[in-house]
Amino acid sequence: MPRTEARKAAAVVSLNIGQAAEASGVSAKMIRHYESIGLLHGVDRSDGNYRRYDESQLHSLRFIKRARGLGFSTGEIEELLGLWRNPRRASAEVKRMAQRHVADLDAKIDELRSMRNALSDLARHCHGDQRADCPILEDLAATVQRT
Amino acid sequence: MPRTEARKAAAVVSLNIGQAAEASGVSAKMIRHYESIGLLHGVDRSDGNYRRYDESQLHSLRFIKRARGLGFSTGEIEELLGLWRNPRRASAEVKRMAQRHVADLDAKIDELRSMRNALSDLARHCHGDQRADCPILEDLAATVQRT
DNA sequence: GCTTGACCTTGCCATGATGGGAAGGTCTAT
DNA sequence: ATAGACCTTCCCATCATGGCAAGGTCAAGC
Numbered sequence: 001m002p003r004t005e006a007r008k009a010a011a012v013v014s015l016n017i018g019q020a021a022e023a024s025g026v027s028a029k030m031i032r033h034y035e036s037i038g039l040l041h042g043v044d045r046s047d048g049n050y051r052r053y054d055e056s057q058l059h060s061l062r063f064i065k066r067a068r069g070l071g072f073s074t075g076e077i078e079e080l081l082g083l084w085r086n087p088r089r090a091s092a093e094v095k096r097m098a099q100r101h102v103a104d105l106d107a108k109i110d111e112l113r114s115m116r117n118a119l120s121d122l123a124r125h126c127h128g129d130q131r132a133d134c135p136i137l138e139d140l141a142a143t144v145q146r147t
Numbered sequence: 148m149p150r151t152e153a154r155k156a157a158a159v160v161s162l163n164i165g166q167a168a169e170a171s172g173v174s175a176k177m178i179r180h181y182e183s184i185g186l187l188h189g190v191d192r193s194d195g196n197y198r199r200y201d202e203s204q205l206h207s208l209r210f211i212k213r214a215r216g217l218g219f220s221t222g223e224i225e226e227l228l229g230l231w232r233n234p235r236r237a238s239a240e241v242k243r244m245a246q247r248h249v250a251d252l253d254a255k256i257d258e259l260r261s262m263r264n265a266l267s268d269l270a271r272h273c274h275g276d277q278r279a280d281c282p283i284l285e286d287l288a289a290t291v292q293r294t
Numbered sequence: 295g296c297t298t299g300a301c302c303t304t305g306c307c308a309t310g311a312t313g314g315g316a317a318g319g320t321c322t323a324t
Numbered sequence: 325a326t327a328g329a330c331c332t333t334c335c336c337a338t339c340a341t342g343g344c345a346a347g348g349t350c351a352a353g354c
Binding site: 177 | 339340341342343348349350
Binding site: 059062063066067069070071080083084087088089090091092094095096098099101102105106108109112113115116118119120122123126127128129130131132133134136137139140141142 | 206209210213214216217218227230231233234235236237238239241242243245246248249252253255256259260262263265266267269270273274275276277278279280281283284286287288289
């Protein structure tokens with residue numbers, strides 16, 4: 001790499017999908033997928049029909065990756081990307097999405113936690129030895145109606 | 148219903164899939180599915196080729212439903228059903244499964260919780276007004292490498 | 295008997311995010 | 325020119341669940 005770094009503005013990167021995957025942390029498979037569902041637009045093609053990615057698309061890929069890491073669905077990410085690209089957006093809208101998502105996460109966490117607690121209570125009362133007698137199975141098999 | 152309830156041992160129920168669904172809380176669709184993947188064996192058929200369920204199968208359905216409610220996968224439930232039906236089982240084996248599942252749930256909960264906390268921190272710092280300025284989008288778009 | 299409506303059958307398709315693999319084209323270094 | 329790495333598209337699988345469609349069965353009322 002020559003010293004072109006100094007002239008940042010002129011540095012136009014153009015990467016193959018594998019290099020873009022490497023650079024973004026998103027697998028090539030998923031990069032194609034995101035394109036197919038419309039998250040990534042206007043991907044260029046080389047003469048040999050290879051996809052080519054520039055900096056702005058790398059940027060989008062990293063955005064997508066980070067948002068997935070925070071648990072946003074691809075549908076939500078589409079909205080977030082729209083807001084990101086829209087200079088006249090209101091931060092209120094982004095905040096609303098984030099808060100709704102936090103609430104969704106809280107709901108899932110509570111659900112998992114109540115599963116976890118119920119199960120660990122059962123396990124705590126199980127001898128865990130050679131005997132067949134087992135409160136865990138007894139609970140699962142209980143004919144008592146639960147709602 | 149006549150007074151046959153008194154002679155429980157002789158009371159052989161035989162239900163259609165819809166009635167079994169009603170009685171077990173498992174949808175007819177899923178009852179067929181569980182049969183197709185081998186969780187429910189030896190389902191009888193009527194002359195008109197309707198599935199018929201007896202008490203022991205209802206019992207299995209309730210077992211499956213309860214185990215799903217605790218987050219066990221169908222594969223795990225197959226193992227649990229095997230242990231349940233095996234009078235020579237060791238409770239240690241059941242306990243081991245339960246504890247492993249608790250650990251899985253803990254891992255998922257931790258993952259969701261760290262998402263939740265990261266996102267709610269971002270949201271807390273977002274004005275949430277008409278301005279475009281938004282720390283949430285800034286974070287998502289950050290060019291800083293994270294691992 | 296015949297009709298109606300509720301219930302059942304099988305089979306296929308869809309979800310959401312991801313990975314795997316096959317068959318075939320492209321590029322680059324030797 | 326050839327090998328090997330990389331790319332293309334297309335199809336299939338996961339997991340638990342639901343929906344729909346075309347057609348068979350059953351029970352009740354006429």
